[in-house]
Amino acid sequence: MQAQTARASSGDGHAADGDPFARDFDEHEAGERPPAQPRRGPLERLVDAAATVIRGRVPAADLDERDPDFIRESLPAQWLLASLWFRGEVRGLGHVPEHGPVLLVGNHSGGNMTPDTLVFTLAFSTYFGVERRFYQLAHNLVLSWPGLGFLRKYGIVAASPDNAERALSSGAAVLVYPGGDHEVHRPSWERNRVSFDGRRGFVRLALEHDVPIVPVVAIGGQETALFLSRGEGLARRLMLDRLLRVKVLPISIAAPWGLNVGDGLGHIPLPAKITIEVLPAIHLREQFGAQPDVDEVYAHVTATMQETLDALAAERRLPIVG
Template sequence: MLVHHSTRLIVAPLARLLFRPTVEGRAHVPRRGPVILAANHISALDSIIIPLVAPRPVAFLAKQEYYLRPGLKGRVLRTCLTGVDAIPVPRAGYRSAQAALELALDVLARGRAFGIHPEGSRSRDGRIYRGRTGVAWLALTSGAPVVPVAVLGTDRIQPVGARLPRPGRITVRFGPPLRFAAPDGRPGGALRRTATDEIMAAIRTLSGQEPAAHYNEFSAG
């Protein structure tokens, strides 16, 4: 934990210098207890920037292969992921949706904040895609509130395929928490779909993105 804290002390000021983030709605994030931060996904930077500007630590899952990349890009990525307490997940586990959700559920059971991109993969065209229902399963199973989050500008700073980010301005907006409850304690499929659509609508309201009516099928996250 000391290593993570020390790394964060380096990464956070550097991020503020390079990206000059504007942060809106931080008061919407509960300071204690389990909470899910559900965000749009337009750049690899998203899951690094959100924990740096949130009012409390936020854990995202990160593919273990990110920690193994060679060269300067690999070192920068490892430093950033370590600084934001990302949780490395083996490739097979990452691709197993239920295995990833169980890891997330454990984070929430310990009263922590967990970040998730319901779209799955990054948007290549700027639209916001249909959300996958894992986010609703987490909310309904854990009872944790969901804070919708919109990140803007990261797609210009580090678009898909870019080796390293470039300086620029980023905006992060946190919306009011959403709460969901399964009537019989079991999050059925129809309820998960309805809750997920509500979460995505809240994110879209914050981001102003044009909606896509289908899932984002790109495999890269």
């Protein structure tokens, strides 16, 4: 289960071209994208064709696919996993405004099996009830992966500005992991670092819809395997960025595979204790004036989250054990 980044490619099936959000979300990537190449080799054309096919598999988001009854009936199973395996602990859910749309911004850990998402969505659903509309933005790959279609019933939708906009305007709580694939595959020795990689789309999203940002800080996820490298060079060489919109081909040592390249089949996460702290809501226009500066808000949110993560790290006595 990999709930990932709020980025969209302009070629995304459901992100309308010319959408201002698409530009916002993409801004960060724009600098990295190679200039358009007029001549393309056969291999590149093949890659592009395959990318089109894969994109076609990404389901157009239908917020109606979220199924409260399904979520409710699966809560006991989630609770078992979160309580017994991950000994999850979620603090401060009272900071989330009781009603109305809110943007929950989390740091993301644990490779493609992200225990923090499991623990948090369970806690959110039991705290506010499954009736409260709650969506999680995920990487396209998660939603198009065979066999993971059931995730849509939990409210997981493809991370696109369009979807985020629709979810927020419907009054829902939306969980986004700006760090996405970049953060989730960071090496284990950087486990206590918030690494959003400069992705500021979430700030613009919150400003545009005038919704509060509630930071959600999790620790423990990066101890569920030994993450060695993001494998960005490898991903580039294999053209995965063009094919699948992933910039990483992570390398880790994980159960039951041993050396695990790509994490495409997932892995069995070690039973590391997951602690999550929800921070007080940040009302952007109240705190930063009528026209908040995106960079300032971004710096404030990431610094606050890093401080909390440091405190959680100081509280932790041993890796995995907690």
